[in-house]
Every structure is written in structure tokens, then in C-alpha cells.
Amino acid sequence: MDLSFLLAISLATLMALLIGLMAGYAYRKHKEKNRKVIFRLLKQVFDHTHDAVTITDPAGSIIAVNRTFTQVTGYSEAEVLGENPRILSSGYHDSDFYEDYWQTLLKEGIWQGEIWNRRKDGEIYLEWLTATAVKDADGEITHFVAVFTDITEHRRQEARLEHATEHDRLTGLPTTANTLRELSHQLPNLQKRWCLALVDIDNFRLVNASYGFAVGDQLLTSLARRLKECSKGLVARHASDVFICALPLTSGDDEGDRLALINNIREGISKPFAIKGKLMEFSFSIGTSNWQDATKTVNELLQEAELALHAAKAKGAGQNRHFTQELREDKNPLIMLQGLRDALANNELSLNFQPLVNAATHQIHTLEVLLRWDHPTLGRIPPDKFIPMAERHGLMEALGQWILDQSLRHYAYWQHLEIAPSRLAVNVSPLEFQAENFVDNLLSLLNKYQLPPDILELELTEGVFVEQDEDTLKRLDALSSAGVHLAIDDFGTGYSSLAYLKHLPVNQLKLDRAFIRGLPANEADRAIVESTLALCRGLKMTVVAEGVEDENQADYLKRKGCDLLQGYYFGRPCDAEATQKLLVQQRVQSANFS
CATH class of the missing domain: 3.30.450.20 (PAS domain)
Structure with a gap:
């Protein structure tokens, strides 16, 4: 009332x-x-x-x-x-x-x-x-x-409502808005500088997934209590597993004060936590920014700390990162992440295709699909830079769906022109593969473009095959039963266990370029390649050699019975238009030869 x-x-x-x-x-x-x-x-x-x-x-x-x-x-x-x-x-x-x-x-x-x-x-x-x-x-x-x-x-009741809106229900700590308001009142009136630190629990989702939300809440509550005890400033809950510590810098040595304060926080939170009657240890990432300029707002201070935290997490678990101006440059990972979201939403990504040729005839047998991102200011960004980012931030499923859709659209058009190769190879991220509707969505796309499943080959890393849990095996069997070909990509660089090969519906193995580079001179590379080819012949699997750069390598692999070759010697990745010209040229040559 x-x-x-x-x-x-x-x-x-x-x-x-x-x-x-x-x-x-x-x-x-x-x-x-x-x-x-x-x-x-x-x-x-x-x-x-x-x-x-x-x-x-x-x-x-x-x-x-x-x-x-x-x-x-x-x-x-x-x-x-x-x-x-x-x-x-x-x-x-x-x-x-x-x-x-x-x-x-x-x-x-x-x-x-x-x-x-x-x-x-x-x-x-x-x-x-x-x-x-x-x-x-x-x-x-x-x-x-x-x-x-x-x-x-x-x-x-008003006071309780105000407290509820201004304080986190679980930990009792002030909310971000409350703390920023308090800082905005204090900062301009204090003849001292402040350090704003963001403390994040690494891999907190695994705690909830493994032990349940009640245990996760217990960890958050315990961490909040420790931060209040070890921090000499304001403490608030910023996000799900991120906390704010606003700490005064008092000695005049800002860098020394900041490091001492961060070390004090780490000392207070690094000890094991008592969870479900057990002592568990967790790692924490910390991003910091200093308030030294009266013209800087508290929201800008928080934004800087968030950029620093993201950079800390990008280095791995348990890292610190202090804000520097370089994080405001275009290579800032948050800017890149938002750019990737925009590129996906605005259809700004593109596909390249690289041929896999028959070792005996050098005719294109398969086209491998490669994703390309040309950023408006950063230029071309390598997939090994933005694919891990997409995986970390939940974009991989949507990104993978886009790649499959566009790849099959191009293939269907080339099939209509009667120039399509036998197969299309698409790389699939382990996270994308684990998506609940991955198989249904893939088969739906094949049906959308009226393509038979056997034109598609999925290149999966060894990690997918090693994780032989029930869901993974069901997906692999469902794809194989439908006619989709399955290939192990970059074989030899991951788990390299041969035991799983005979139990899984794998059609093809791709030898990593690391074993091809030294051929035919390197004795160790020859031994690995030749034994792998012999093994795959016994398992009735085809073998692709990646990274073939010259004629000597190609001739050697052909003599030893390698099925397909891929590398700059046979063609660099190129866009759809150039690939179409290559396919037309091959079709014309085949017609003239016949």
C-alpha cells in the first residue's frame, strides 16, 4: 500500500x-x-x-x-x-x-x-x-x-523491497547498480585512486552441471563471504559467477598497491572450499582497471575491467590481466566477438573450397569447405582465432548450421550444372556435434536441397571419437546409417589411439600435414605414414594426406597406396566462383579425354 x-x-x-x-x-x-x-x-x-x-x-x-x-x-x-x-x-x-x-x-x-x-x-x-x-x-x-x-x-516493506532490488538475493551483496552508484558518489569527492577488480570463477558451469545448482549456490555464497573478509573496499555481485571488488589505492604506488590487493584477494579465495563434505579447489580469473582520471565515469571503469577480465580468461584459467589501452584497439576480443555475431547475423561470412584429388588421376574427388571471415577493419581473421571464440561463447551451433546450409546450397547448384564432385567435406566442431538436434538438422538440410546423404562427409577431430559415450555413439551410428561419410581429421595430432578405429563407423582418415612435410626423406615420417596406410587398408578405410606441397611427396604417397591428396600442390582454397570455374574446367577436360 x-x-x-x-x-x-x-x-x-x-x-x-x-x-x-x-x-x-x-x-x-x-x-x-x-x-x-x-x-x-x-x-x-x-x-x-x-x-x-x-x-x-x-x-x-x-x-x-x-x-x-x-x-x-x-x-x-x-x-x-x-x-x-x-x-x-x-x-x-x-x-x-x-x-x-x-x-x-x-x-x-x-x-x-x-x-x-x-x-x-x-x-x-x-x-x-x-x-x-x-x-x-x-x-x-x-x-x-x-x-x-x-x-x-x-x-x-519498502526498505525490504529496496534492499531486495539493491542486493543480490543469494549472497546478500550489493548489486552492480548499487555499487556503481555508491562509487559515483565517492570517487569525485575522494583524494585517492581506486582499483576496480572483477573476480570470475573459472568453469563455474561445470560445478552446476556436475553437482547441481544447490552446490553452485553454496560456492557463490562462500566466495562472497571470503571476498568481504579479504577486501578492504566495496564488494558486489556483478553477474552469475563474477564479483566486483572496488579497492582504494592509498600509498601513491598504484601498481604496487594493485598487485598487493590482488594478491590479498587471491590468498583469501585460493584455499579449498568445503562443498558437500569435501574440500574442493577452484581457480579464478581477475581483470582490473584503475580510476585515476576525474573525467572517467564508473561505467567506463567497469567496462575497462570487463575487457581486462575477458583478456585474462583468454590466456587460460587462473590468470590476471590489468586494463591497458591496447585492449581498446580493434584486436580487442570483445570487439572481435561482437563482430562475429554481426557477421553471422548479416551474412558477412564466406566459404572457400579446397580440392582433394584422386592420387592416381589427380581428378577432384572431394571439396573441403573452409570458413572465411573478412572483418571490415581487421582484414581476414584466421579460423583458429575466431572458431575457439565461437565455441567459448555459444556461437558454434549457429555458425556450424550456417556453414552446412551454405555448403549444401553451393553443392546442389553445382550438381544442377552437372559439375559437382563426388563428395563435399565439412569440418564439424565437437561442440556443434554434441548439440541435441545436430543429426536431425543435418538430415533436414540434405532434404531441403534434395541431396543424397552419401555426398556429404563430416570431418571430426579425434576427440569426438574418443568420447565414446552413449549419445556420441548414437549420433555416429545415425549418421552412418543414413549414408553420411565420417572422417577422422588431423589424425596423429590428438589422442592417436588406434583401438577405437575398429569399433566406430569411420570411412576415412586424414593424415596430418606434420607427417607429410618430411616426406619422402624423413625415415620416421615414412614409417608412420606407411604403417597407417597398411592399417587403413586392413580396416577398409580410405586415407587422405594433408599438406602435399610438391611432386615428390605426391609420387611417394601414390606409390604407397594413399587414396586422396590435399595441399597447395593441387590447389589453394578459393571462393565459390573460382571453384566453379575449376569444376567446369575439369568437366571439359574429362569430356575431351573421353
């Missing part, structure tokens, strides 16, 4: 009383029976209204109170009759307050506002008071009527 509503009630009650009094005067010459009815109604209003009512004579002595008054104040009617309302004074207000109260009441005939009063038992309470001077026909004051409502609980 807000004060405007309480005021409306108070005024309505007061009007009812005044109207009743006037009615009494107006009807004084009427029959006795009618007067008794009117006064009985007035008494009902007076006794049963939810507002407390006090009536005093012109000298200020109480001549009447209602039942609500006795309930609110704790005084009985007999205890207050003849007394001055000062009996309720709490001592909270000074003489200037009461002087203004009486001047307004006598001059304007009404005063409204909040007053702190004291109950009989000594408890202080807050009331909303409407005091009115009642005058006779000659304009002389005959009575004062005070109507008030106890709003103590209402104010407590």
Missing part, C-alpha cells in the same frame, strides 16, 4: 467526520429522532474507521480519541483525555519541525506529512498524519482533528 493510497483513506475519513459534524449542526433544529440517527452513524464512523483519530480543543487538550487510536498507541481513552498530544512525542523531531507544523496548520488550516511518534510501551513508530483546524461560522478555531495511519510496517 503506497502513501498516496493511505492519504486518500485519511482524507476520506476526515471528510466523513467533518461532513458528519456539519450534518449534526445542520440538523440540530430537526426532530430529536433524526439527530440521534445522525450521531449514531457518526459514532460508527468514528469508532470503526481504520485510521486513528484524535480531537483536541483549541488549547490542544485531547477531548476524544477513537478505538484505532488506542490500538495504535497502546494508550486507553482514559489515559489520554485531557492530555496534550505531546504525550506521543518520540523526541525524533526538533523544535523547528513542530514550529513549521503549527504555522502551516494555523495559516492554511491543514498539515500533512510523516511523524515519528512513540507508543506507550516505548516503541517508535511512523505515522502519516493529516491534521485539520475546524472553525466555526465566525472563523474561530473550535477544534483540531488529527487523522493518522501507522505506516511503520509499510516503510519496513
